[in-house]
Amino acid sequence: MKEKILKELYDRKGEYVSGEELSGKYGVSRTAIWKHMNNLKKEGYRIETTHKKGYKLIETTDRLIGQSIKVALKTRYIGNKIIDFDTIDSTNSYAKEIAKEVLHGTVIISEEQTGGRGRMGRSWTSPKSEGIWMSIILKPDIPPMEGMKMTQIAAASTCWAIRTVTGLEAYIKWPNDIVIDGKKVCGILTEMAGELNKIDYLIVGIGVNVNIEKFPVEFRDIATSLVIEKGEKVDRRTIVIELLQQFEKLYMDYINCGTLEKSLAIIRNYSAVLGKSIRILKGNQELRAEVIAINEEGLLRVRLEDGKEELLISGEVSI
Numbered sequence: 001m002k003e004k005i006l007k008e009l010y011d012r013k014g015e016y017v018s019g020e021e022l023s024g025k026y027g028v029s030r031t032a033i034w035k036h037m038n039n040l041k042k043e044g045y046r047i048e049t050t051h052k053k054g055y056k057l058i059e060t061t062d063r064l065i066g067q068s069i070k071v072a073l074k075t076r077y078i079g080n081k082i083i084d085f086d087t088i089d090s091t092n093s094y095a096k097e098i099a100k101e102v103l104h105g106t107v108i109i110s111e112e113q114t115g116g117r118g119r120m121g122r123s124w125t126s127p128k129s130e131g132i133w134m135s136i137i138l139k140p141d142i143p144p145m146e147g148m149k150m151t152q153i154a155a156a157s158t159c160w161a162i163r164t165v166t167g168l169e170a171y172i173k174w175p176n177d178i179v180i181d182g183k184k185v186c187g188i189l190t191e192m193a194g195e196l197n198k199i200d201y202l203i204v205g206i207g208v209n210v211n212i213e214k215f216p217v218e219f220r221d222i223a224t225s226l227v228i229e230k231g232e233k234v235d236r237r238t239i240v241i242e243l244l245q246q247f248e249k250l251y252m253d254y255i256n257c258g259t260l261e262k263s264l265a266i267i268r269n270y271s272a273v274l275g276k277s278i279r280i281l282k283g284n285q286e287l288r289a290e291v292i293a294i295n296e297e298g299l300l301r302v303r304l305e306d307g308k309e310e311l312l313i314s315g316e317v318s319i
């Protein structure tokens with residue numbers, strides 16, 4: 001019942017909803033409604049109450065509460081269960097611990113990560129309440145070789161969500177970054193467990209710098225956030241909702257059709273590297289190449305300086 005009430009308040013945010021209306025609609029007493037409202041207030045929601053008009057949701061708590069995301073989420077599987085934390089070492093690490101016991105689509109989200117992880121043992125800065133630090137647990141029936149396609153689906157959905165909610169010109173820097181103005185605003189870390197021919201589970205970790213106003217000096221030239229680019233704070237909850245909904249759409253499209261078609265349309269349209277000259281970092285070696293295509297598998301086809309063409313499966317590129 002509390003969830004239903006919360007949804008009503010969200011759907012009509014800024015308007016009054018009368019206790020009488022809610023009590024009639026849900027067949028519970030007005031006292032029960034009043035009690036639920038008090039509980040929501042205790043959880044941090046700011047609800048204005050006037051005797052005659054009823055209840056009005058003024059401001060939601062800034063904390064990313066799983067329940068407040070769930071009430072608005074129009075998905076079948078993704079986010080069916082959302083586990084939220086105030087602080088955690090890494091949402092990906094926690095997701096790994098519980099992956100076997102939870103259902104496909106479970107989401108872990110935390111206000112802060114004290115040991116956020118990037119690829120290849122690198123770290124990911126995840127300051128409190130200033131970003132989206134979350135992991136999606138997936139259990140698809142696909143060959144392990146296909147697993148990394150989840151990174152492409154996540155990149156497409158995150159880029160799309162940032163553009164839709166903020167209007168900012170976000171681009172996908174293959175394979176796992178979203179950039180604005182050439183600076184990284186989001187990183188994706190996909191991890192997999194299973195055997196040679198079977199995936200047990202996949203964890204797609206997404207970190208989005210939303211309201212980080214100031215980065216540590218070492219990141220200032222390479223990182224940015226939505227608030228820095230937009231010049232005003234951005235609602236993290238709205239981005240999470242749009243991102244998860246889009247993720248489910250693109251994921252289902254891939255599962256049903258077996259191709260990345262819909263994700264690729266976004267990936268190609270908003271690619272930061274397609275048609276560009278890039279540097280490929282291979283160990284200590286650095287090669288220059290031109291990106292000539294992103295193929296059906298989401299891999300990068302490049303032409304090296306000596307004219308040879310190569311397909312990049314993963315790795316490090318810079319513009």
Ligand code: BT5
Binds near residue numbers: 209
């Ligand atoms: C990534 O690695 O970009 C993947 C980041 C994934 C983070 C999410 S948050 C939720 C989930 N739980 C986790 O523990 N991780 C995932 P990579 O491409 O290796 O980039 C890492 C590099 O980006 C670092 O070495 C820094 O140079 C830089 N970096 C670190 N924190 C950053 C930030 N907040 N914004 C931009 N760049 C950052």
